[in-house]
Amino acid sequence: MGGSIACIDEIDFALIGHQESWRAAADVLAVLRGPGHTPLPEEEIRDMLPWIPPRAVCHVEITSTCGMRARGVYIDSFIPPDRLGDVSMHDNLARVRGAAACAIKAGAKIVSLGGFSSILIEGNVDQLPQKHGTVFTTGNTLTVSFIVRAIRQLCLQEGRDLRRSTLLIVGATGDVGSGCARCLSPGVKRVLLCARNLERLRRLAAELAATGVDVEIATDPRQFSAHADVVICAASLASPSLLLGSTAPDAIICDAGYPKNLSPSAAMPDAQVFFGGLGQVTGTLHFIPDLHGILNRHPFPDVVHGCLLEGMALALEGRFEPFSRGRGLITPERVEEIERIAARHGIHLAPLYNAKGPLETSLDCRAEVFA
Amino acid sequence: MQTVIDLKCSLPANPISLSPTALIWQDVLAQAITGELLAAMNYTSLSEICDDPEEVADALEHAAGEKGHAAAFANEGRKIGVDASNNVHAKHWKRLREAFLRCITERDFIGCLIVQEIMLESFAVASYARVGKVAPGTLGKTFAAIAAEEEDHIGHAMEILRKERARDEQSFDARLYRLHLEVMTTLAEMLARDCRTGHCEVCHGSCVKPALPDVSLSAAELRGASLHQYLKTLDKLGLPGEVTLTWVAQLPV
Numbered sequence: 001m002g003g004s005i006a007c008i009d010e011i012d013f014a015l016i017g018h019q020e021s022w023r024a025a026a027d028v029l030a031v032l033r034g035p036g037h038t039p040l041p042e043e044e045i046r047d048m049l050p051w052i053p054p055r056a057v058c059h060v061e062i063t064s065t066c067g068m069r070a071r072g073v074y075i076d077s078f079i080p081p082d083r084l085g086d087v088s089m090h091d092n093l094a095r096v097r098g099a100a101a102c103a104i105k106a107g108a109k110i111v112s113l114g115g116f117s118s119i120l121i122e123g124n125v126d127q128l129p130q131k132h133g134t135v136f137t138t139g140n141t142l143t144v145s146f147i148v149r150a151i152r153q154l155c156l157q158e159g160r161d162l163r164r165s166t167l168l169i170v171g172a173t174g175d176v177g178s179g180c181a182r183c184l185s186p187g188v189k190r191v192l193l194c195a196r197n198l199e200r201l202r203r204l205a206a207e208l209a210a211t212g213v214d215v216e217i218a219t220d221p222r223q224f225s226a227h228a229d230v231v232i233c234a235a236s237l238a239s240p241s242l243l244l245g246s247t248a249p250d251a252i253i254c255d256a257g258y259p260k261n262l263s264p265s266a267a268m269p270d271a272q273v274f275f276g277g278l279g280q281v282t283g284t285l286h287f288i289p290d291l292h293g294i295l296n297r298h299p300f301p302d303v304v305h306g307c308l309l310e311g312m313a314l315a316l317e318g319r320f321e322p323f324s325r326g327r328g329l330i331t332p333e334r335v336e337e338i339e340r341i342a343a344r345h346g347i348h349l350a351p352l353y354n355a356k357g358p359l360e361t362s363l364d365c366r367a368e369v370f371a
Numbered sequence: 372m373q374t375v376i377d378l379k380c381s382l383p384a385n386p387i388s389l390s391p392t393a394l395i396w397q398d399v400l401a402q403a404i405t406g407e408l409l410a411a412m413n414y415t416s417l418s419e420i421c422d423d424p425e426e427v428a429d430a431l432e433h434a435a436g437e438k439g440h441a442a443a444f445a446n447e448g449r450k451i452g453v454d455a456s457n458n459v460h461a462k463h464w465k466r467l468r469e470a471f472l473r474c475i476t477e478r479d480f481i482g483c484l485i486v487q488e489i490m491l492e493s494f495a496v497a498s499y500a501r502v503g504k505v506a507p508g509t510l511g512k513t514f515a516a517i518a519a520e521e522e523d524h525i526g527h528a529m530e531i532l533r534k535e536r537a538r539d540e541q542s543f544d545a546r547l548y549r550l551h552l553e554v555m556t557t558l559a560e561m562l563a564r565d566c567r568t569g570h571c572e573v574c575h576g577s578c579v580k581p582a583l584p585d586v587s588l589s590a591a592e593l594r595g596a597s598l599h600q601y602l603k604t605l606d607k608l609g610l611p612g613e614v615t616l617t618w619v620a621q622l623p624v
Contacts, residue, residue, distance in 0.1 A: 032620040044624045051595030053602055055612030102612060
């Protein structure tokens with residue numbers, strides 16, 4: 001039967017995602033069409049994709065470096081790449097709920113919510129369908145881990161003293177932003193928090209200030225980006241549209257958004273920009289059909305977003321629990337815990353890269369021994 | 372385009388003045404009437420291979436219902452001053468009829484249900500519902516009401532098909548795929564952005580598709596809604612979503 005794929009009776013995990021660009025969506029559909037069919041023109045994909053109900057796209061199999069194996073499915077919510085804005089929130093939530101229902105139907109024991117799926121669900125966990133035997137994790141704790149680890153290691157590699165740095169977090173009140181703030185604040189000189197919701201900003205600032213952190217808040221990052229030499233962009237933006245303005249010379253900037261936060265027109269010639277929140281599987285990772293490099297479009301093999309890797313790591317560990325439950329619950333202790341679990345199964349920080357390619361000072365995470 | 376089956380819908384003696392969109396609705400109605408008449412012919416054929424008298428009665432009742440839908444559409448055409456003719460021998464519809472008749476020849480009752488209820492009705496329900504939302508007055512109401520009735524038909528057939536699939540999933544899915552290649556490929560060509568293989572032989576003048584935006588419709592929307600309905604129907608039957616996604620992704624555009 002044309003197009004049929006390997007039938008796997010029992011699955012451990014499901015990954016819910018969506019494509020961040022029409023190009024990425026076109027590549028996925030080209031694989032599904034197969035080599036015997038000409039790829040669909042982009043205008044046809046723009047017509048067709050919004051009508052596809054959420055569904056499994058491929059099977060995923062991961063083996064850890066300690067010999068454990070977990071099987072799952074990648075479920076695409078088919079949120080159109082140009083409809084990530086607030087105006088499509090209702091429709092997108094329905095798509096994520098539909099994808100969650102697919103995961104439950106497939107028998108997944110743990111479901112990771114990738115990209116905008118987790119952002120949509122952060123404040124709406126109760127809107128997910130419920131079934132005994134299936135748990136959901138936003139995957140944000142492992143994402144935070146990879147961001148924090150990358151910044152620490154890049155500073156170390158460049159001989160910078162993070163304790164003398166001013167840290168700016170854009171999207172600070174989100175799950176990932178606030179988690180990064182809690183992990184990094186105790187180790188920097190000053191923290192600048194930026195988000196749209198002033199009330200949430202005040203609450204987070206008060207929480208950090210209570211532990212002795214020198215913290216300031218603003219709703220516009222350009223208000224104090226010139227003071228920052230370490231920047232984390234973790235805002236939930238529908239498209240790469242963030243303009244930071246000027247930053248400190250040689251600033252380190254982590255773009256952890258999906259879709260990316262930073263506008264391509266943002267000129268930051270002296271800054272060291274990298275894409276954050278990514279991990280690498282050092283065991284094996286298989287997609288059936290083979291969507292390697294298409295579902296995970298990175299210049300290094302077996303690199304996947306932390307939010308999706310969290311579900312896979314927990315499945316390998318046999319811990320089917322809602323590890324990341326939603327906004328504001330990520331603590332340094334939880335980050336260390338998921339980092340240990342991931343490392344035990346050979347899931348580490350991915351080598352760093354940006355739009356131009358790998359960073360010259362790219363980290364060799366495989367050589368690193370988890371401390 | 373010449374009317375093939377007479378639905379006694381001749382225009383009033385004193386023609387009313389046509390609205391600017393009447394000729395677009397004329398072609399939309401012509402396609403709908405043709406589809407309904409084809410469905411009526413299919414159900415009549417189906418009655419001929421049913422052994423159970425109750426099934427025969429059901430099939431004939433469905434056939435009468437589809438004829439009634441065609442008459443209702445023709446009547447709506449008359450109300451706006453157009454003669455919405457039909458052509459069940461038009462090239463795409465002819466191929467759809469032939470696919471159904473092959474199932475009849477093989478006395479494949481399940482195959483007949485798959486073609487008519489899963490494929491053709493998915494297309495009808497989705498496209499009528501979209502037309503029902505934008506068409507004015509009773510024209511819109513008629514499309515919406517018939518869409519709802521057709522959806523009820525699908526519900527009835529689904530019970531039979533689910534039971535059949537439960538007996539042997541593999542052979543059921545293989546049979547469905549074979550029919551998908553034949554029928555859905557034709558429907559996809561009908562709903563393609565442009566009629567690349569020439570005139571469809573149902574539209575009265577040139578192809579209606581480029582004019583559909585004038586009545587807040589588009590070929591892309593009708594195609595998308597139809598494929599959505601088809602995928603959801605296959606989901607309800609229990610076919611794996613990743614498999615049916617591949618099927619749909621491979622259809623011509």
